[in-house]
Amino acid sequence: MPDPARSPVRPGYHPVHPWPLRLMHWLNATAIVIMIGSGWQIYDAAPLFPFTFPGSVTIGEWLGGAIAWHFAAMWLLVLNGISYLVWGSLSGHFRRKLRPPGPRAIWRDVVLALTFRLDHRHGVYNAVQRALYLAVIGLGILAVASGVAVWKPVQLWWLSDLFGGFRASRYVHFFAMAGIVSFLTVHLLLVALVPKVLWPMIAGGRVQEDAR
Numbered sequence: 001m002p003d004p005a006r007s008p009v010r011p012g013y014h015p016v017h018p019w020p021l022r023l024m025h026w027l028n029a030t031a032i033v034i035m036i037g038s039g040w041q042i043y044d045a046a047p048l049f050p051f052t053f054p055g056s057v058t059i060g061e062w063l064g065g066a067i068a069w070h071f072a073a074m075w076l077l078v079l080n081g082i083s084y085l086v087w088g089s090l091s092g093h094f095r096r097k098l099r100p101p102g103p104r105a106i107w108r109d110v111v112l113a114l115t116f117r118l119d120h121r122h123g124v125y126n127a128v129q130r131a132l133y134l135a136v137i138g139l140g141i142l143a144v145a146s147g148v149a150v151w152k153p154v155q156l157w158w159l160s161d162l163f164g165g166f167r168a169s170r171y172v173h174f175f176a177m178a179g180i181v182s183f184l185t186v187h188l189l190l191v192a193l194v195p196k197v198l199w200p201m202i203a204g205g206r207v208q209e210d211a212r
C-alpha cells in the first residue's frame, strides 16, 4: 500500500496538519523566538536575579532596540494567538486533538516513552504531547497577561494587582518565559527523537480520515 503521507490528494485523506494550523504554528515560533531573545536583553538592563543573559543569545543590541523588537513581536504573538484560539475552538481542532489527558494517561505514556515503546501515528497526539501543548498555551496566556501588567502598571493597576503588584508581575513574567523555554527544549528534543513529525508540520502531509 502506498504511504498515505506521500500520496497526492485523494478522497478520504486529509492533511495531518491543516494549513491554518501550520501557518499559525510557524508565525508563533517566529514571534516566540524574537520575544525570548529581546526579553532577555530587556532583563539584562535590570536583572531580577544575580545573572544576565550573554549578548550572543539576546536580540536588539541595547534596551531601546530590544523593546522595539519585543513590542513588534508581541503584536504578532497576540494576534496570531487569538486567531489560533478562535480557529481551534470553531474548527473542532481542540475537541478532536487537544482533549485534556488524565494523570493515568500521562503516566502511561511517560512510561512508554521512557522505554521507547510509545507509538506515533500521524495526526494523533499522545497524552504527554497534549499535556505539554495545553501547558504551553496556558503559559503563553500568562506571559502576555503578566507582560501587559508590567507594561501598563498604572492604567491597568487591577491586572498588576492580580499578580501581586509591579515587581511580582515581573517575576511571573520571568517564570512564564522560563516555562516556555523549558517546553521548547522538550518539544525540540521530541521532534529530534521522532523527526518524521516535522515534515507534516511544514507541508501538511496526508492522513486517512479516521486518524484526524
Ligand code: HEM
Residues within 6 Å of the ligand: 021, 025, 028, 029, 032, 033, 097, 098, 123, 124, 125, 133, 136, 137, 180, 183, 184, 187, 188, 191, 197, 198, 199, 201
Ligand atoms: C522552533 C522550532 C519548532 C519546531 C521545529 C516545532 C515542531 C513542531 C511539530 C513537528 C509539531 C507537530 C508534532 C506532531 O505532529 O506530533 C508541533 C506542534 C506544536 N507545537 Fe511546535 N515547533 C517549534 C516551535 C514551537 C513553539 C515556539 C511553540 C510554542 C511556544 C510550539 C508549540 C506547538 C504546539 C502547541 C503544537 C500543537 C499544535 C496543535 O495541534 O494545535 N512549537 N511543533
